[in-house]
Amino acid sequence: MSMLYLYAFVQPPLDVGSLTGVEPGSPVFLVETAGVGCAVSRVPADAYDRARSAGSISEHLAWITPRAMRHHEIVAHLHDRGAALPLKFGTLCADEPTVRALLIERRDQIAEALAGVHEKDEWTLTLSADQHAVTAGVLDRSPQLVALEANARDLPDGRAYFARRRFQREVAMEVANACAELERTICERLGALDIDHRPAAPRRDGERQPIAVLSLLVGRGQLPIVETMLAKAELEAASCGFTCEITGPWPAYNFVPRWETPAFDGAP
Numbered sequence: 001m002s003m004l005y006l007y008a009f010v011q012p013p014l015d016v017g018s019l020t021g022v023e024p025g026s027p028v029f030l031v032e033t034a035g036v037g038c039a040v041s042r043v044p045a046d047a048y049d050r051a052r053s054a055g056s057i058s059e060h061l062a063w064i065t066p067r068a069m070r071h072h073e074i075v076a077h078l079h080d081r082g083a084a085l086p087l088k089f090g091t092l093c094a095d096e097p098t099v100r101a102l103l104i105e106r107r108d109q110i111a112e113a114l115a116g117v118h119e120k121d122e123w124t125l126t127l128s129a130d131q132h133a134v135t136a137g138v139l140d141r142s143p144q145l146v147a148l149e150a151n152a153r154d155l156p157d158g159r160a161y162f163a164r165r166r167f168q169r170e171v172a173m174e175v176a177n178a179c180a181e182l183e184r185t186i187c188e189r190l191g192a193l194d195i196d197h198r199p200a201a202p203r204r205d206g207e208r209q210p211i212a213v214l215s216l217l218v219g220r221g222q223l224p225i226v227e228t229m230l231a232k233a234e235l236e237a238a239s240c241g242f243t244c245e246i247t248g249p250w251p252a253y254n255f256v257p258r259w260e261t262p263a264f265d266g267a268p
Contacts (some may be wrong), residue, residue: 002042009087009103011038023047059225120220128242135175186212197217
């Protein structure tokens with residue numbers, strides 16, 4: 001018995017004849033109706049049932065990893081060939097009539113979202129700053145904080161402890177405000193360029209912890225304009241070691257609606 005594995009909603013016509021799915025020897029094909037489509041392939045239902053009850057984490061990962069990588073490769077290929085709305089790894093449907101019913105039910109939502117990502121790529125923008133440099137800048141601009149630090153040094157040990165704690169809290173708050181202002185500046189300039197952006201999962205990088213990690217949806221002719229804006233922002237805030245790292249392109253993973261589709265519950 002087989003099921004259909006769903007990769008992405010797409011805009012027909014779209015040539016997928018050369019693509020092989022997450023399972024070897026299973027070609028990718030389109031199920032389409034009402035002017036929208038879904039790229040799918042057949043998978044053995046019993047294999048996915050067994051994967052749900054895999055004995056160990058290592059066995060589970062050994063089964064998932066190559067399929068997750070292949071899923072991403074297929075979605076990226078679809079994205080390169082036309083507008084694509086990626087679905088979660090392991091999204092399954094019983095058969096073609098079920099997929100067609102889903103397409104008909106959500107036709108307007110799918111068509112609108114496809115139009116929104118047409119000829120656009122997702123990029124990840126990481127905003128970072130040197131925390132020591134930001135702190136130094138905060139102290140340079142705040143005589144009150146400098147006086148608070150000096151006062152803590154002159155107090156007896158018991159009172160000095162609480163004064164130092166207060167100083168540290170005040171500095172941390174001002175550093176956070178300075179970093180938030182850098183992020184606001186970038187977001188305002190992205191908005192002025194009509195670039196859709198939203199928060200992404202942050203990552204840590206030692207003393208250069210990111211101020212923010214943003215997902216951007218950038219038209220394929222707009223990237224040089226975005227890069228020029230970011231370079232200018234880096235120069236303006238060079239004193240605090242401000243950097244804007246942009247990586248990609250990716251399919252628009254973070255710019256698609258939250259589809260309520262039957263998903264394989266062993267997916268990470």
